[in-house]
Amino acid sequence: MDLLLDAIVLGLLVGCFYAAVSVGLSVAFGLLDVPHIAHPAFLVLGAYGTYMLNRMGWDPILAGVALMPAFMLLGIAVYRFYYETFERRGSDAGLRGLAFFFGVVFIVEVGLVMVFGVDQRLVEAPYIGKSLAVGDMRLPLRLLVAFAMALVLTIGLSLYLSKTFTGRAIKAVAQDETALRLMGANPVRIKQWAFGIATAVTGLAGALLIIVGPVEPTIDRVYIGRTFCVVVLAGLGSMSGTLVAGIILGISESIVLTLLGASWAPAVSFGLLLVMLGIRPQGLFGR
Amino acid sequence: MxxxxxxxxxxxxxxxxxxxxxxxxxxxxxxxxxxxxxxxxxxxxxxxxxxxxxxxxxxxxxxxxxxxxxxxxxxxxxxxxxxxVAMVPEGRRLFPRLTVEENLLLGAFRPQARAEIAKNASFCYEAFPLLKERRRQLAGSMSGGQQQMLAIARALMSSPKLLLVDEPSVGLAPILVSQTITKIKELKEQYGxxxxxxxxxxxxxxxxxxxxxxxxxxxxxxxxxxxxxxxxxxxxxxxxxxxx
CATH class of the missing domain: 3.40.50.300 (P-loop containing nucleotide triphosphate hydrolases)
Known part of the structure; x- marks a missing residue:
């Protein structure tokens, strides 16, 4: 019983972390309809950026925040390229876009291997390696930090999308671009900006990734399943849903890990994804 | 003017x-x-x-x-x-998975309209009380007549000087056609x-x-x-x- 309670609490913390690494995808795939399978690769890129700044003595969270402007520009550039070469040419943009982002994944992975090698990397900070004792439980501080940041990220993004003019235009853009033009907003600029924001948030989430555990260049493959599972489970584009879906995935993985062993854990995300697509394709909070 | x-x-x-x-x-x-x-x-x-x-x-x-x-x-x-210039497009073209309120706020996207948002919103809610009642409802879940009202209200949220209305009567019952047309006249007079x-x-x-x-x-x-x-x-x- 204690074991199960431990699993649930740990799953809750990890789940919020899963939400944080997924919010960028929730914007790019959920709201903009861009098949952004390179999202986890950008996450790992953010983790390595954090690693480099950390070696120069920066705090990892601060490093993640400092990476955001550069990631914003990266996102804008990638979207611009995707738009000019694929999306603008119409109908089968989805499938060809998938091939494009698959290519981006390989470029990022190979680039990271060439620069950093295949060894695992980690960061140092006062809160890494310590834990907080709550009753009989010991909660790792690095997970608590990631948990807090996850809340800040999802709530911040959710407020931005619902309270600002640009945010609302981002929510509307995939629904009807012509109508958005009639509101006086340029759909391509809105999407470009939104993709920039999604990528900037992913850069910061990358810092959380390397705070939570060591990172190697191909760790993104584990996160393709997890991030897409969270976004689909949440209901495309729902930020509050992302938090709930992250927690569901976190707790499920944690319980499976405890009861069935580590080898089953990776199956959880795809399992949940398939079940969700089968019984409620619009997701928990889908409109 | x-x-x-x-x-x-x-x-x-x-x-x-x-x-x-x-x-x-x-x-x-x-x-x-x-x-x-x-x-x-x-x-x-x-x-x-x-x-x-x-x-x-x-x-x-x-x-x-x-x-x-x-x-x-x-x-x-x-x-x-x-x-x-604002247009109420043919087929309304609302954002179906956004709420009534979100649709209206998007109507006020242009910078000149943002300052007048409170005034325009209360005006729209007064002209179409039903929209106020349903402001948290998704636009796509409303009936054709209600959607047409929302489309007109959304266009007015941009404080237009010239309003284009493309086929307001399409898909509406005769009584609603008459009401919609009358409403356009009223709004035109009030807004100049x-x-x-x-x-x-x-x-x-x-x-x-x-x-x-x-x-x-x-x-x-x-x-x-x-x-x-x-x-x-x-x-x-x-x-x-x-x-x-």
Whole structure:
């Protein structure tokens, strides 16, 4: 019983972390309809950026925040390229876009291997390696930090999308671009900006990734399943849903890990994804 | 505030298909002009030309607001919206998975409208009390008539000076058509708008119009004030199908 309670609490913390690494995808795939399978690769890129700044003595969270402007520009550039070469040419943009982002994944992975090698990397900070004792439980501080940041990220993004003019235009853009033009907003600029924001948030989430555990260049493959599972489970584009879906995935993985062993854990995300697509394709909070 | 829309001799089309041929129109300040014609005669194309969504291959489209001339053939749709033109598009084109309130707030996207958001919103909710009641409901879940109300309200949220309404009666029950048309007239008077409305329903449209233009196969075949329209033989023959 204690074991199960431990699993649930740990799953809750990890789940919020899963939400944080997924919010960028929730914007790019959920709201903009861009098949952004390179999202986890950008996450790992953010983790390595954090690693480099950390070696120069920066705090990892601060490093993640400092990476955001550069990631914003990266996102804008990638979207611009995707738009000019694929999306603008119409109908089968989805499938060809998938091939494009698959290519981006390989470029990022190979680039990271060439620069950093295949060894695992980690960061140092006062809160890494310590834990907080709550009753009989010991909660790792690095997970608590990631948990807090996850809340800040999802709530911040959710407020931005619902309270600002640009945010609302981002929510509307995939629904009807012509109508958005009639509101006086340029759909391509809105999407470009939104993709920039999604990528900037992913850069910061990358810092959380390397705070939570060591990172190697191909760790993104584990996160393709997890991030897409969270976004689909949440209901495309729902930020509050992302938090709930992250927690569901976190707790499920944690319980499976405890009861069935580590080898089953990776199956959880795809399992949940398939079940969700089968019984409620619009997701928990889908409109 | 003075406004004047002058359309001179425009041609427009889609590829090899000619949709408009030598169309000229003039909408004066505070007027309601009705563009009348059945399906496929070029009404929507003309509206889209004014909004910069279809580019004419020939002719001029000038909008003068307070003495400033704007060449609409050179401006993007967004820029045209920004100078104070709003369109209620055919088929309404709401954002179905956003709430009524979110749709209205998107209507106020243009910078000049943001300052007037509170005033415009309370005005819209007063004109359409149902929208206030349902402001948290998804736009896509409302009935056709309610959606048409929302589409009109959303256009008004941009504080327009010129309002284009493309086929407000499509898909509505007769009683709703009449209500919608009456509402457009009320709003026009309260807001001091100039209105260009495309409509197939002749009798409803001329109830509120000052001037009517009849478009057949992409050409204006007759224009005149309402009294002239009603007694014209050509109108009876070509448009109403009730030859004398």
């Amino acid at each position: 003075a406004l004047e829309l002058t359309i001179e001799n425009i041609d427009a089309g889609y590829g090899a298909v000619r949709a408009l041929q030598g169309v000229s129109m003039h909408v004066g300040n505070g007027e309601t002009a009705a563009l009348l014609g059945t399906n496929g005669n070029g009404k929507s194309t003309l509206m889209k030309c004014v909004m910069g969504m279809v580019r004419p291959t020939r002719g001029t489209l000038m909008l003068t607001i307070d003495g400033v001339e704007h060449d609409l053939t050179k401006l993007s749709t967004e820029e045209i919206v920004n100078i104070g 708008l100039t209105v260009l409305m495309a409509e197939q329903n002749f009798h409803q449209a001329i109830r509120i119009a000052d001037r009517g233009y009849i478009i057949v196969h992409g050409e204006i075949v007759f224009d005149g004030n309402v009294a002239e329209l009603e007694k014209n033989d050509l109108v009876k023959n070509y448009y109403l199908g009730t030859a004398a």
